[in-house]
Amino acid sequence: MRSPEPTTLPELVAEAQRVLAICNACRYCEGYCPVFPALQRRLEFPAADVHYLANLCHNCGSCLYACQYAPPHEFHVDFPRLLAQVRARTWADYAWPGFLARAFASGGLAASLATAAGLVLVLLAAILASDASALTKAWTDSQGAFYAALPHGAMVAVFAPVFAFALLALGIGVARFWTRLGERGADLVSAPAAAPALGDALSLRHLDGGGEGCTWPDDRPSFARRTFHHLTFYGFVLCFAATATATIYHYALGRHAPYPFWSPPVLLGTAGGLGLVAGPLGLAWLKRRRDPQLADPAQRGMEAGLLALLFLSGATGLGLLALRESAAMGAMLVAHLGVVLALFATMPYGKFVHGFYRLAALARYHLERRRPAASVAPD
Amino acid sequence: MLTEPGRTWDVLVLGGGNAALCAAIAAREAGASVLMLECAPPVYRGGNSRHTRNMRTMHDGPLEVLTDAYPEEEYWQDLLKVTGGLTDERLARMTIRGTASHVPWMKRHGVRFQAPLGGTLHLSRTNAFFLGGGKALVNAYYRAAAALGVSIAYDTEVVDLAFEGPRLAAVTVEHGGERRALRARAVVVAAGGFESNLEWLREAWGPPAENFIVRGTPYNRGRVLKLLLAAGARPVSDATQGHCVAIDARSPRYDGGIVTRVDAVSLGIVVNRDAQRFYDEGEDFWPKRYAIWGRLVAAQPGQIGYALIDAKAMGRFMPPVFPPERAPSLRELAGKLGLDPDALEATVARFNAAVRPGTFDHTVQDDCRTEGLEPPKTHWARALDTPPYYAYPLRPGITFTYLGVAVDEKARMQLDNGKPAANVWAAGEIMAGNILGKGYLAGIGLAIGTTFGRIAGEEAAAHALA
Structure with missing residues (x-):
């Protein structure tokens, strides 16, 4: 058969x-x-x-x-x-554009190459925008620390296009999926579909094996995976929120980084960074113990690549916070920005996309539930 | 476990399905040391319980996932009807009453319940469904048993039972090609029937057994049952009785389980290899009648039947696992099935001509029936006239057998000389024939296994620790 x-x-x-x-x-x-x-x-x-x-x-x-x-x-x-x-x-x-889809099958290679490229790009941007010696000096917060080493304009010039492209590519991929299902675009973002789907996603409602926890990494029900996934996901969301808050501070309030430890951007970033360190570590630990019968071995590299990038984003972010007034700041800054750049660049071509497709699938599920079922086995 | 030669266990449990697990857990909780012997490897552990999905449960009001009420008397009447009186009222009522207390006990040991499955709403009042089905139940019990300290030996088959008078003195097992004698103060036999022992089926049924498909586990070869009967246990029911349904003839020889069922019978007609009808396909609702069709098909030449429907019936029954044969005309369908096309056309023409006008409604016993036709179709009779036509080939599918050993209300095995065995208790399919002499009631197997498993475990432990 x-x-x-x-x-x-x-x-x-x-x-x-x-x-x-x-x-x-x-x-x-x-x-x-x-x-x-x-x-x-x-x-x-x-x-x-x-x-x-x-x-x-x-x-x-x-x-x-x-x-x-x-x-x-x-x-x-x-x-x-x-x-x-x-x-x-x-x-x-x-995936769009199609030729980049090869990254899905490349294992951790895509993530490593992107990281290397990100590091080089950030380094080049720093050298071109100011000069290389700025990266190795100790700057105080009052001197503007980060922007002294890498001016704000250069940072935006590197990140904005990558971020915008990632969003576009993700959007096109999910839109293709949605259209292929025969659904109308407007329904994806309609309240009856999007609201419950978002609720499911934010609570990971279905990562519960029907109530007792999923059988992960072995046949004993456990909530460990949901916990570590939550740490990772909300860690990412908090870091994203930290950046968004900082952007508002920068443009709307005219207050420039670095911000004091107790300021909202730093608090959000610190909490997020801790989540991004603990979550991926926990998930990687669970994956190592996972029943091989559950895994698609071909995806191991892709999964490891995403976990590594998320972990490194969190770890370098925390490192940057700790070392921002030392001579290591420049190196930490390049490392952090390089890794984050790689994370966004690989976003549409790696494991990260699962969240977006899952959300769309859940939206479809909720749409479908409101429709009468095909005639299957009346009682 | 098996390598502790001098050890005498308090309780040995022979078997590894639901009844065995209930007995092992109950005995261990009563303080006994317990060794369970499962002849299957870990991936196939659990006997036929792997294929189950619910337990028929008495309840006086809404309970857990069960709606409304299912009182003892109604349960008993249902059982009485399907067995035609071939049951032991005392043991049956004990089983029925027992089920009420099982749900919390099962939950305590990790079993979870769910609302009735799609396509089984007719059971929402009477049967409590396990989340994930029988294998999930078996897994939960194995986890609970291990956590309690029950020792479990897989791939271990019982090959000899040494009785000294009414006392079972030693159990010889084979494991990894080696034989060992195990000793225990008390023994629970919960090793199932013999439905996967083709030789024994042939003995009971004659040549037709060649065409039986074993729907359940390939591990129920009945070795323990045979040894017990040879040692003087009192038999109940007989070797031709069992739960035997008509399943898709293309099913694997063993272990096809639930998906091999074909629920199209009441929506069309069933013919044998001579293209002749042989029974009223619309006698009653399918869930109440599916259990008789295995024996009906077994009685046909070559033990084969063909459920025929037309396009009107598609989508009105649970989708079977194998796609139907399909053809634009009855002649072509007959060709695909290897039936005589003229005979099939004639049978369908006769049937169509006998169908009286009525209002088709599959959810009630409607007034669509035949007139002047033998055998009649008394409900849901509609002419087969809308191509394409579909056919599912049917064979008898043995699910489990009823020949077993007699027990009393303490689950103690009875001997042919009228006396009880001194230290042997029985539970599950190996004694189900006490209650189920013939016929079948959905979810009764788990009810019997759980009731007698728990009792047998408790009684065996009490005996061993006395």
């Missing part, structure tokens, strides 16, 4: 169609997460719907351990791994 080791997206979709027919006839996992109620609305699974279900899956693993047809059973229902494989390939499939 099963084609030998499916690898391409069409092969994986075909394998998923085979497995989904088994799940639809079984239905034991219905209580675990939205994937099952969503699949049970259907009698057939066109490719776009397989993409949708794959992105709806949080890889909590509960259904694998509950599955009476999991390998070595001849039905070979390897559901979470299969959906993970489909998922990663849909991201590459929908």
Whole structure:
């Protein structure tokens, strides 16, 4: 029944169609997460719907351990791994521009190259905008520390285009996914879809294995993964908020960095930085212990790349805070900005995109729930 | 565990499914040292419990995920009806009453419940569904048992039971090609039936058994049951009784489980290999009738049947795992199925001509029926006239067998000489025949296994520690 080791997206979709027919006839996992109620609305699974279900899956693993047809059973229902494989390939499939999608499969290489490029770019910007010796001197806060080494204008000139491009590329990818589902663009941001989807995402409601915690990294239910994911996600959000607040300070209030420790931008950044250090460390630790049956080994590099960039963003940010009045400030600044630049540059072409596709899939789920189901098995 | 030669265990539990786990947990909680022997490897542990999904549960008001009430008397009447009286009222009522207390006990040991699954709303009042199904239940119990300090030996098959009079003195097991004799003060036998022992099925059913598909675990070979019967245990029910449903003929020989069922029968007609109908497909709601179709198909030549529907029926039943055969005409469908096209056309023409006009409604016993046709179709009879036509081939699917050992209300195994065994208790499928002499009621297996598993564990522990 099963084609030998499916690898391409069409092969994986075909394998998923085979497995989904088994799940639809079984239905034991219905209580675990939205994937099952969503699949049970259907009698057939066109490719776009397989993409949708794959992105709806949080890889909590509960259904694998509950599955009476999991390998070595001849039905070979390897559901979470299969959906993970489909998922990663849909991201590459929908990515814009297409040639950069190769980064998804490159493992940690993309993240490393981007980091190196980011470092060089920030260093070059600093040298061109002021001079290299400014990077190795100790500046006091009153002298403007960061901007003394790398003027504000140069910083914006490097970051704004990368940030804007990342947003554009992410937007196009998700829009392609959404359109392929046959949904209207306006529905994605409509209240009945977006509000509950956002609620699910912010609470990681479905990373709970149906209530007791997901079976991660092994068959014992635990909330460890949700906790570390929350630390990572909210760490990122706080850091983002710190930067946004600082931008308001800079342009609206005319108050320039560095800000005192007890100021909102620094407090937000410090809390966020701690989250970005602890969260990715915890997730990496869990991943190391993860049941190999749940993992798509091809994604290990991509996952490690994102965790490393997030961790380094947090760690260098905290380092910069601690050393901002020392001679190491310049080096820390280049390191921090270089890593953050790499994080944004690789954002549309790595594991980071999962959040956006998941959000869109959840929005679809909530839209669909309001529609009458196809006629499947009335009681 | 197996390598402690001199050790005498308080309680040995033979088996690794729901009843065995309930017994092991109950015995361990009562203070006994417990060794469980599971003949399957860890990935296939749990016997047929892996394939279950709910427990029929008595309740006097809304309980957990159960709606309304399902009182003892109604439960008993349901059981009485399906068994045609082949049951032991005392043990049956004990089982029924026991179920009320199981839900909190199960939750305490990590089992979680969920609302009834899609397509099973008709069971929302009577059956408590496990979140994730039977394998999730089995996993939860194994975790609970291990946490309590129950020792578990996998890949360990019982090959001999040495009785000294009414006392089971030693249990010989085989593990990794080596044999060892284990000693225990008390033994719980919860090792299931013999549905995956094709030789035994042939003995009971004759040549038709060749065409049976084993829907459940391949590990229930009935070795313990056979040893017990040979040692003088009193048998209950008989070797041809069991839970046998009509499943897709393309299912794997073993372990196909729930997905191999075909729920299209009441929406169309079923013919045998001679393209002849043989039973009223619309006798009652499918959930109440699916359990008789295994035996009906087993009685047909070649043990095969074909459920035929037309386009009108598509999407009105739970999607089966295998796609149907499909053709634009009955002749072509007959060709694909290897049936005589003329005979099939004639059968369908006769059926269509006998269908009386009515208002089709699959949710009630409607007035769509045939007239002057033998056998009749008494509800949901609509002419097969809208192409494409679809067919699902059917074979008898053995889920579990009822031949077992007799027990009393303390789950103690009874001997043929009228006396109880001195230190043997039985639980689960190996004694289900006491209550289920024939027929089947959804979720009754788990009810019997949990009730008698808990009792057997407690009684065995009390005996061992006395």
